Amino acid sequence: MSAENLILIGVALVAIAAAAAAFAIAYRRSSDWRSGVNAETLAADRSEVAEPVAVAAAQGTEAAAAADAAEAPPEPATPAVEVVSEPVVVEVSPEEAGVTRRQFFNRALGATFATFMAGFGLASLSFLWPKLTGGFGSDVNAGNVDELREQLFNEDGSVTPLFIPEARAYLVPYEEGSLSPQFRDIGVADRGVMALWQRCVHLGCRVPWCQPSQGFECPCHGSKYSLVGEYFAGPAPRNLDRFVLEFNAADELIIKTGSIVQTPRAPVLTVKYPQGPSCIAATVGAEG
Ligand code: FES
Structure with a gap:
């Protein structure tokens, strides 16, 4: 394998590594959900969510209750039921949370940009790289x-x-x-x-x-x-x-x-010229 091929392969590997690094950075940023949430929201997320809620059981409307009370025989008083809901905060790991739409678009954007830059870099290098063998300039x-x-x-x-x-x-x-x-x-x-x-x-x-x-x-x-x-x-x-x-x-x-x-104008021609008719009509500009 020639030195030129080895150099081109090396450049391609570096470009691929750069693209992978850019993708990894974009992934890491997007996978930490806290980085996208401001401090106030995080504080609220950690605080008590709500006061205990008391719910009194009630059956029917006041009118219906009055009618029932009038018609029905008296029943033993039922104590009001108090339901207290405790706030439950569940920490979800990034793996459990999965990929949100925002994360998906961030990663896709990062990967697309990295791929474009890698391709652009390779194309620029191949254009600017001096020819080591063959071709004008070598x-x-x-x-x-x-x-x-x-x-x-x-x-x-x-x-x-x-x-x-x-x-x-x-x-x-x-x-x-x-x-x-x-x-x-x-x-x-x-x-x-x-x-x-x-x-x-x-x-x-x-x-x-x-x-x-x-x-x-x-x-x-x-x-x-x-x-x-x-x-x-x-x-x-x-x-x-x-x-x-x-x-x-x-x-x-x-x-x-x-x-x-480069050499200066010939003071004396060493080869006879012209040896026949000229191919252009006339000489333009100064002569001799
Ligand atoms: S470019 Fe040839 S004479 Fe001017």
């Missing part, structure tokens, strides 16, 4: 360098750069003897290839390759660059930016897209 394995270089040349001798989508870079060839000194010893040119960032150094448009002219021509404001990304014309302030290259033991090219190298 080291991109483009494949065997010899095979890659072979793909750059056409039968008619022209060149078609190889676009590496993961690195957002064009792989271009160069001839060892003619390479400009400004590209040497800075790690951007090795084994006959360079990786140029597709982004125009003027305002950031994606710069397409122009096959007829054998150069890169920006459609936004007309900046033009040679095959190896040397500035030729337009408002661009420098050459196309490029990435540091490395090679592993299997001769695979590693494009370090986290290491971008």
